[in-house]
Amino acid sequence: MTDLAARLSAIDQQIADAARTAGRDAAEISRIVVTKFHPASLVRELHALGVRDVGENRQQELSGKVDELQLDGLRWHFIGQAQTNKAAAIRRSADVVHSVDRIKLADSLHRAGEGDDVLDVLVQVNLTDEAGRGGVAPDEAETLAEHILTLPSLRLCGVMGVAPLDETPATAFARLRGIADRVRTIAPNATWISAGMTGDFVEAIAAGATHLRIGSAITGPRPDRG
């Protein structure tokens, strides 16, 4: 077994254990492998190991890898902060956008749609108390969700959050869970909670996460910039 295969199966085992501890079915939890800063060849290796969900946080890197790789059944998740002028390029490459955090971005993604194509999106919620961070303020999440529901080329799937560095992940994820519950009262199909990274996916599973975004624990350390 390669190191990559060993790390992947070790993480999947930890996910299964955390699900069992939380009284949850691991089959309802999706593991997205975050491949940012790694070469496209790593995505190819992951695909050969059965990975079908990968995440990228920069539009150029996403588009480059999508163009280079034509792999059956691979779903690309965009998880980074998005500029509105990149919306069309993101929409062309991504199957899911986790980081919709303002009405303007939702509108741009919608306008970039063509034909009957529908894009899956999540409302990213800012769990820190710094306004500059990615994500809509918690008390504006429902307004943004309501707006997305008016845009026919977007399908609202749920919410996404990143735990702040200066708070225990469990309390941050509990807040996200509360916001997810409120959003679901206006959008019953918006059942996804995208939360949990290498350092906190066990806590995210305990708090009800349905989609984990795990990078370095599976890929190994990111080459520089990461």
Ligand SMILES: *Cc1c(COP(=O)(O)O)cnc(C)c1O
């Ligand atoms: C990089 C990144 C991750 C994965 O981080 P790891 O700590 O390597 O698991 C998850 N979510 C977002 C938004 C990221 O940018």
